Amino acid sequence: MIRAVTFDAYGTLLRNEDLLLIPRRIVADHGLSVRSDELLRLWIDLYSEATQRVPFQTLREIQGQVLHRVLRQFDVGATDAAPYVDLFFQVTTKVELYPEAIEVLNALGDVPSAIVSNADHEHRAAWNFTAPVQFVLISEAVRAYKPDRVVFERAVEQLGLRPCEVLHVGDSELDDVKGAKAAGLQVAWVNRTGRSRRPDVPPPDFEIRDLTEVLTLLSRASRRTE
16 A cells, blocks of 8 residues: 655656766866766766765765866876756756656545655755755755655654555656665556666566656556455
């Protein structure tokens, strides 16, 4: 039975395509021969590693270190990474909801919901929308990042439910699918572009193309318990 739903923010409720601006700017500024999408993959891999290290650091601190490593890898390590960190925050604090996001959140009705996001307080303060959810839980408040299971455990604790009664909805196979499954939640993977699943990540319970399908999942789950 699904008694509550948690949602990832970036890439799930919020559009995230503009992240490509950062690797494109780096490639253009330094005349690199590498493709922007290859640089993006390197950046994301280094970022994912850095978020799981201790002690906890904010995203601004992590991005400063990671983007410096990216520049150094392409022999431009003497370049100040600060402008690219600022661009990252410029991109990730100017948010745009997916068209169906608020409609779906409103349609949940009495089903409790929450947003669980890898974000700094700086991001949360810039969200220029009001989401009809019980609470918003961000990594800087928890002092941990998804896929660390403690993030999901904190959300489940605040909902006052068992992990198996909560459906987590997210677009990242690593942060959302792997992390939520490890914490015992049910998971709906948002795969808007039809990409292939990663073989090194546990399969989600459900795969959906957009958020409207969450309502279908809840309807089916409700009928099974009647």
